[in-house]
Amino acid sequence: MSPDRRRFLGWGAAAAAGVALAPALRLIELAQARSPEEAASALQRWGLLIDTAKCTDCEVCVTACHEENGVTGHGRPATDAQWIRKVSLRDRRTGYAQTLPLMCQHCEHPPCVDVCPTGASFRRADGIVLVDKHTCIGCRYCVMACPYGARSFIHEDVSGQKPDVPRGKGTVESCTLCVHRVDRGETPACVTACNRDGGKAMVFGDLNDSGAEIYRRLRSQPSTQVRADLALNTGVRYQGL
Amino acid sequence: MIRIAAGIMAAVVAVAGFADSGEKRAGRVAMPVIKIERGENCVAPVEEMRRNHMTMLTHQRDRTMRQGLRETRFSLKNCIDCHASRETGSVLGKDGFCSSCHAYTSVKMDCFECHTPLREGGAAGAPR
Numbered sequence: 001m002s003p004d005r006r007r008f009l010g011w012g013a014a015a016a017a018g019v020a021l022a023p024a025l026r027l028i029e030l031a032q033a034r035s036p037e038e039a040a041s042a043l044q045r046w047g048l049l050i051d052t053a054k055c056t057d058c059e060v061c062v063t064a065c066h067e068e069n070g071v072t073g074h075g076r077p078a079t080d081a082q083w084i085r086k087v088s089l090r091d092r093r094t095g096y097a098q099t100l101p102l103m104c105q106h107c108e109h110p111p112c113v114d115v116c117p118t119g120a121s122f123r124r125a126d127g128i129v130l131v132d133k134h135t136c137i138g139c140r141y142c143v144m145a146c147p148y149g150a151r152s153f154i155h156e157d158v159s160g161q162k163p164d165v166p167r168g169k170g171t172v173e174s175c176t177l178c179v180h181r182v183d184r185g186e187t188p189a190c191v192t193a194c195n196r197d198g199g200k201a202m203v204f205g206d207l208n209d210s211g212a213e214i215y216r217r218l219r220s221q222p223s224t225q226v227r228a229d230l231a232l233n234t235g236v237r238y239q240g241l
Numbered sequence: 242m243i244r245i246a247a248g249i250m251a252a253v254v255a256v257a258g259f260a261d262s263g264e265k266r267a268g269r270v271a272m273p274v275i276k277i278e279r280g281e282n283c284v285a286p287v288e289e290m291r292r293n294h295m296t297m298l299t300h301q302r303d304r305t306m307r308q309g310l311r312e313t314r315f316s317l318k319n320c321i322d323c324h325a326s327r328e329t330g331s332v333l334g335k336d337g338f339c340s341s342c343h344a345y346t347s348v349k350m351d352c353f354e355c356h357t358p359l360r361e362g363g364a365a366g367a368p369r
Contacts, residue, residue: 040309124309132306133355161357163318168355183311 034183045108045127046177047207047235048191049214049223052100054201059086061101061202064193068178070162081152081167083175084190098241101190101202104129104150104175105226106235112142112151121172127207127235128177138170147227150174177235207235273345274336279323284314294320298352317356325360333358 034040065071065084073080084103090096110129112121120136123129131142131151143151151174158167164180167173178188186192187204194202205214217223223237283290285297301315313319324338325331332339333353343350 034309036311036313038310122307124307126309130306134302134306158355161355163321163357163359163361166355166357171355179309183309 034185036183040124040126040128040183042125043208045207045235046182047106047127047205047214047237048177048188049203049205049217049237049239050100051201051203051239052098053240054199055098055100056199056201057099058198060193060198061190062086064189065103065175065178068162068181068189069165069176070160070167072158072160074156079153079155081154081173083152083173100238100241102148102150102226103190103236104146104177105148105232106175106177108233108235110232111145111147111230115141115145117141124179128179128182129174130176130179131172131174133166133168133171133173136171138172140172142172146174147230147232270345273341275342276326276336276338277323278325278327278338283323284319317352318361321358321360325358330360330362331358 062084069083071081071083084101087100087102089098089100106127106129108123108127110121110123112129113123116122117139118135118137120132120134121129121142122132138153140151140153143153151172153172154167154169157169161167165176178186178190181188191202191204194200203214203217205212207215207218209215217239218237221239223239224241225232225234225237226241285293297315298317298320301312302317304310304312305316321332326334326337329337331337334340337358339350339353339358
């Protein structure tokens, strides 16, 4: 092989490697936190994977959520706000019992958004379903439309809100997937708490990012959506259900 | 002639009434207390802030809520961080930065029905 030919092939190989690596580098970049000047993008879809086999009988996720978001009650379970709750299931015939956290499932086709008369209930580009309390009139159509019972109405005056989580009487609220933390590049409070003090049953990540653990697990292991028959394409998926 | 005289009379009475009510108002409503706790430079000149702060906040509110853009320049959290009182850590209250002007101009704001009026980290004795 002549030196010229060898050099030419070397360049070719370098160029090919560059082309092959570029998309991978792009993905790494996507996995980083957005800068505050960058809008939420449809390239990402945030989601949760909850392994019910690992979910123990604790309430760590519920406590952490309500602490992070300043969700306080008045000791009136019928009307107090509830962003996340533990649900217990029991097979009547075999007696097999399971427990799992249930919250807003961050649907791709959210019924709460369909029914909202003011456009306050909306889905952000990255898949997080939120209530814009500036336009919410408190009609509670979304509360009725949600098949997961994920939304709460604030009946009473609120004080002592967290700076990142405004809450006020007369509006509807639900799990925000800790959007203020996600925008900072952190994981939601429930996931952090579950991995620290709980059964390590929850994984948070970008459902579109092939490098993410949640993507790999959803691709290689069986998982279910709650009420998959409604074809809402939920962002929250369960295993072992 | 009578008509012109009546007109002049009416004008005089109106002006006198206006001046009178103005005096009363000055006696009744306290002038706003504008105490700037921290930072000599706001995000825009004072005149512009006085006239347009509500537009800036509404614009930023929609960007943050809908698009997830968390620019700090016009964010309510950023305003509160500088303007909250050193003693109470709040922009509300008797001499609160927001509430004293809003009471004077009689403009109701509903930001703090949901948002906390307190600076993150509470009342700070010294400027941060």
